[in-house]
Amino acid sequence: MFGFGVLKGMSVTLWNFILSYIYPKKGITTVQYPEKKKEVEERFRNFPFLVYDGTPDNMRCVACDICAKECPPKCIYIIPEKDAQGRIQKKPATFDIDYAICMNCGICEEVCPFDAIFMDHEYELSEYDRLSDLMYPKEKLLKPVEHFMKIRPTDCGAIEAQRAAKGIKGRAAQVQSAPAATVKPAETQQNPPANA
């Protein structure tokens, strides 16, 4: 009978319409976004951030430039700090990530031997000026290790356990344990944990 297929199809739309009233849980799959938000998965990755232990001075990054060289779209800019004699220190003076260029691939996180850079969960990052506002400097990128623990407990727990097993402490812990000795924090981080 001509038209029967159309009617059959209409019954599907009608059923879906009714379903959204009888079982809103099953029938409605959308979320009223700005008011309600869907929780992101733990492994969700968006943009990178830098980790520090304790205070922002004790950042883990040693300005080795590996992430900047491995980054496929080349969105990381690093200039290492220099002391009065002009020797290069194992700490970045400038660490900028251009969020307008970053493509959220997560390769920086994979190649970093010092567990210093990880992907964040923050996704509401719209700005008025893409050139100045989306260029994230070191100050905006630095976040405590507790933040990392909060957003990705499984990954962070495994990495911190690995670091503890290898005897790598954060710079803060080291300064407290040996305040008299000259602190060369980078030396303790010569043997990075294998981070696949």
Add this chain to the structure above:
Amino acid sequence: MSETALHSQEPQLLEVSIGPQHPSTHGVFRMNVVLDGETIVKLKPVMGYLHRNHEQLAENMSYLASMPYTDRLDYICSMTNNFAYATAVEKLAGIDVPERAQYIRVLMAELTRLVNHTLLVGFLLNDLGAFFTPILYAFREREKILDFFEATAGSRMMCNYFRFGGLKSDLPAGGLEQVKKIVNNYSRFLDEFERLLTNNEILRSRCQNVGILSKELAVSASITGPMLRASGVNYDIRKVDKYSIYDRFEFKVPLGKVGDVYDRYYVRILEMRESIKILQQILKQMPEKGEIISAKGAAAGKSPRMWKPPAGDAYGRIESPKGELGFYLVSDGTPKPYRYHVRPPSFINITILEDMCLGYKVADAIIILGSVDIVLGEVDR
């Protein structure tokens, strides 16, 4: 206009440019159409609006750094793009893949096939004028698979999940349960989808005997994928090449009879049902535990900038949801590929558009284009 031109018997041809900003050209694609009345006399596809220099970019960076760029080729099926590229590099460097990683790879590829075909049917119906009801049902189901991708790979569409010799990470806790739920509910969704569409008289009269592609033409134009199988040629790289572990699964290759738009629609529905069968077998056979990346592969991923495959060349191909997706790599022993070439199924399948559209109306050209299943990220690269 002179009197003679008005009354002449010569057909007055009209040239129309459809796109590149037309919603039913699936992206920035343009068709220059010459019309006689409403009938198509000539059709010229114009592409290149989304050209991003993918191949040259890849020749200037390390092997692994191209992996996230392959996601952006066919942005609906990033997992299969990763799969093809990883296959090519593994062939080039002779890297083996552990058992469990193979299963997860095939799992991801088949889920991607579900995503692609569901979306395609939705978009095809949009082109037909069933405005947004079927596509939203398709999106609803796709969302569940994308949630699983997000939980596993970290991203919904730009997954970047495959590595040479394995995968980036294992499945998350509860990942397999999520897949089981998707697989168990999917055939019910397909039944619902088919009740909505397959026997619909409007869909049948618009699609049947429209845009017929003959067997001979399809083969000589090197069309692959569901397009080719809808014309009745039994050619599926999963069966022919048996890459990865496809020889362990039992599945049929659905074939069309006529080669029209309706066959292309229905072959995809049937392929989804076969994919579900493969997924069920994977869930049964998959080893509980195991390595996810081989030692050689892990070494390649440790410092991608320094990793050098031996000199030589390799062509790795897989059956992507759109057809044969292949990567041809030439290595000269340096960390950057000497030549990097993509064989994109969308691009090659679109070359035959004019032959299918001649003699049909403009509205038919839109659905013929829709049934070819192109993604402009892959066509233009």
